[in-house]
Amino acid sequence: MRDFPPERVRNFSIIAHIDHGKSTLADRLLELTGTISKDSSNKQVLDKLKVERERGITVKAQTASMIYNYKGEDYLLNLIDTPGHVDFSYEVSRSLAACQGTVLLVDCCQGIQAQTVANFFMAFGEGLSIIPVLNKIDLPGADIEKTARQIETTFELDISNMLSISAKTGIGVAGVLPQIIEQVPAPTADATAPFRGLLFDSWYDQYVGVVCLVAIRDGNLRKGDRIVSAHTGNTYEVTDLGIMFPHQTATTSLEAGQVGYVVLGMKTTRDAHIGDTFYREHHPVAAFPGFEPAKSMVFAGCYPMDAADYTKLQEALDRLTLNDASVSVAREASVALGQGFRLGFLGTLHMDVFRERLQEEYDSTVINTAPTVPYIVRYHNGEEKTIRNPAQFPDVDQHPHVAAFLEPTVAGTLIFPAEYLGAMMDLCGAHRGLLHDYTYIDERRVMMKYTLPMSEILTDFYDQLKSRTSGYASFDYEETGYEPADLVKINILLNAKPVDALATIVHRSHADRVAKDWAKRLKTVMNRQLFEITIQAAVNNRIVCRESISPVRKDVTAKCYGGDITRKMKLLDRQKAGKKKLKTVAGGVQLPQEAFLTLMKGHAR
Numbered sequence: 356m357r358d359f360p361p362e363r364v365r366n367f368s369i370i371a372h373i374d375h376g377k378s379t380l381a382d383r384l385l386e387l388t389g390t391i392s393k394d395s396s397n398k399q400v401l402d403k404l405k406v407e408r409e410r411g412i413t414v415k416a417q418t419a420s421m422i423y424n425y426k427g428e429d430y431l432l433n434l435i436d437t438p439g440h441v442d443f444s445y446e447v448s449r450s451l452a453a454c455q456g457t458v459l460l461v462d463c464c465q466g467i468q469a470q471t472v473a474n475f476f477m478a479f480g481e482g483l484s485i486i487p488v489l490n491k492i493d494l495p496g497a498d499i500e501k502t503a504r505q506i507e508t509t510f511e512l513d514i515s516n517m518l519s520i521s522a523k524t525g526i527g528v529a530g531v532l533p534q535i536i537e538q539v540p541a542p543t544a545d546a547t548a549p550f551r552g553l554l555f556d557s558w559y560d561q562y563v564g565v566v567c568l569v570a571i572r573d574g575n576l577r578k579g580d581r582i583v584s585a586h587t588g589n590t591y592e593v594t595d596l597g598i599m600f601p602h603q604t605a606t607t608s609l610e611a612g613q614v615g616y617v618v619l620g621m622k623t624t625r626d627a628h629i630g631d632t633f634y635r636e637h638h639p640v641a642a643f644p645g646f647e648p649a650k651s652m653v654f655a656g657c658y659p660m661d662a663a664d665y666t667k668l669q670e671a672l673d674r675l676t677l678n679d680a681s682v683s684v685a686r687e688a689s690v691a692l693g694q695g696f697r698l699g700f701l702g703t704l705h706m707d708v709f710r711e712r713l714q715e716e717y718d719s720t721v722i723n724t725a726p727t728v729p730y731i732v733r734y735h736n737g738e739e740k741t742i743r744n745p746a747q748f749p750d751v752d753q754h755p756h757v758a759a760f761l762e763p764t765v766a767g768t769l770i771f772p773a774e775y776l777g778a779m780m781d782l783c784g785a786h787r788g789l790l791h792d793y794t795y796i797d798e799r800r801v802m803m804k805y806t807l808p809m810s811e812i813l814t815d816f817y818d819q820l821k822s823r824t825s826g827y828a829s830f831d832y833e834e835t836g837y838e839p840a841d842l843v844k845i846n847i848l849l850n851a852k853p854v855d856a857l858a859t860i861v862h863r864s865h866a867d868r869v870a871k872d873w874a875k876r877l878k879t880v881m882n883r884q885l886f887e888i889t890i891q892a893a894v895n896n897r898i899v900c901r902e903s904i905s906p907v908r909k910d911v912t913a914k915c916y917g918g919d920i921t922r923k924m925k926l927l928d929r930q931k932a933g934k935k936k937l938k939t940v941a942g943g944v945q946l947p948q949e950a951f952l953t954l955m956k957g958h959a960r
């Protein structure tokens with residue numbers, strides 16, 4: 356590693372809107388430098404996790420080093436992969452902090468999209484040198500000129516030497532690495548100063564424990580060194596270190612300016628705080644700025660269908676959170692569902708990915724309640740309380756003490772063809788959006804900036820955005836803090852008993868409609884029982900609608916006219932198995948798992 360002093364190291368990332376070809380380009384660069392073979396089994400080596408492969412999205416950032424000979428000199432190039440999705444924007448910003456430059460990859464069939472804009476400004480804010488590259492020029496719909504002009508007008512970047520490539524076929528890709536060496540500055544690192552490293556990613560390995568990715572700013576690191584986390588004050592011994600080539604490859608040291616993996620014997624990723632600074636024991640240094648822990652913005656209950664599986668569920672959650680410290684887990688109890696957990700996620704994609712993993716890890720049925728954002732209740736005495744579970748939202752009779760309710764908001768960016776302007780304004784209006792700005796990024800496409808309540812984009816916002824524009828609109832957002840809002844609680848009552856796990860919080864202007872919609876939806880998924888079931892929805896304790904399900908005596912054996920007893924037994928067994936998927940809640944009413952699923956799909960508008 357000593358052969359690569361800072362001036363022969365380049366740390367860069369690729370940023371792009373989802374599906375614009377980031378992973379494909381990464382594969383091509385690794386092939387070009389001989390880091391991986393051209394074998395097809397190496398496709399998208401950076402997207403390691405199964406869910407990622409299945410969905411074709413990058414969730415967890417992965418990093419790879421390569422060695423490239425340019426004008427007779429060997430360079431160590433570190434590609435720092437960044438997750439593209441907004442849920443992981445904190446991880447994106449930390450990954451960018453480990454780079455000096457970035458390739459801004461734009462699909463020239465689609466042009467600039469909302470995530471391109473968000474990622475550009477994040478890289479720009481970090482002061483990185485930005486190399487625009489147009490991708491997918493092999494496709495018939497490619498419009499190189501127009502996309503180049505969009506890049507020039509939106510980002511004010513120099514496009515005179517801009518590369519046009521096809522990451523898929525390899526056309527033009529050879530030009531990318533020389534531009535990176537020419538345009539990305541070498542890391543400013545002092546090899547003689549005391550060791551200072553930035554922790555920018557980590558994951559859990561079942562054999563060695565936590566593996567940390569560290570950008571070495573100053574000094575160097577060797578096996579056996581003792582280093583301290585500035586955030587926790589914990590001291591660790593380096594038991595292994597090396598580079599991602601593209602898999603973990605041990606080296607004798609990591610030198611100033613380089614990026615590599617470090618094993619410290621940490622037991623859980625909760626000890627590895629992204630953005631943390633490491634320094635040598637007894638040689639403290641100034642910590643890197645901007646350290647903030649990932650914030651959970653979406654919460655949902657998670658309960659075992661069968662109460663006896665509680666410990667099993669807890670064990671599955673423990674195993675999964677070893678690898679994903681950004682999920683927060685708190686125990687909670689529900690009158691309807693018993694003992695369970697309240698899980699906090701960075702966003703809805705993060706929630707979906709985690710739930711999928713949980714389902715794989717834990718082979719029994721889980722009941723997931725509808726997601727909610729955290730709300731703040733401000734009391735007249737100045738106290739504030741954060742509500743992460745709608746069941747704990749103050750009831751009407753407690754309202755005299757409440758000065759205000761606050762909800763989290765986001766600054767959203769939408770980009771779409773101009774003909775959808777009306778449809779997009781309607782959509783944002785219906786979701787309580789406030790328009791701030793709109794501009795044309797070229798003759799045909801509009802960029803709008805809206806402030807939206809975060810709860811509104813948890814519901815059907817994305818689906819509506821896509822369906823109303825035939826998939827041509829893109830959306831990205833960043834959190835902007837809390838705003839006062841007129842919020843009310845909806846309670847669902849089954850046979851006149853409120854079911855806490857079905858409570859939700861909405862804006863007063865949507866309350867009656869959502870209440871009626873939820874009652875109707877529940878009716879469609881609930882089974883008839885031996886007694887009549889009434890479903891009522893109450894807004895702040897005022898009943899606004901009532902549905903009922905008439906009783907039935909379900910005799911599954913009626914079809915078997917006497918005779919075959921084994922057939923009868925089989926049918927009864929099947930009925931028993933079917934029953935396992937039901938949870939008995941208020942007053943003996945049984946709720947199927949689908950009841951919770953149907954309410955998760957957002958509110959009808």
Ligand SMILES: Nc1nc2c(ncn2[C@@H]2O[C@H](COP(=O)(O)OP(=O)(O)OP(=O)(O)O)[C@@H](O)[C@H]2O)c(=O)[nH]1
Nearest residue numbers: 373374375376377378379412413439491521522523
């Ligand atoms: N025709 C063509 N298809 C491409 C090109 N580059 C990527 N693709 C395809 O575009 C799709 C998305 O590519 P990915 O590399 O997975 O995109 P990504 O930006 O990494 O996506 P995320 O990881 O989800 O952000 C894949 O089906 C690729 O095969 C290209 O140059 N030409």
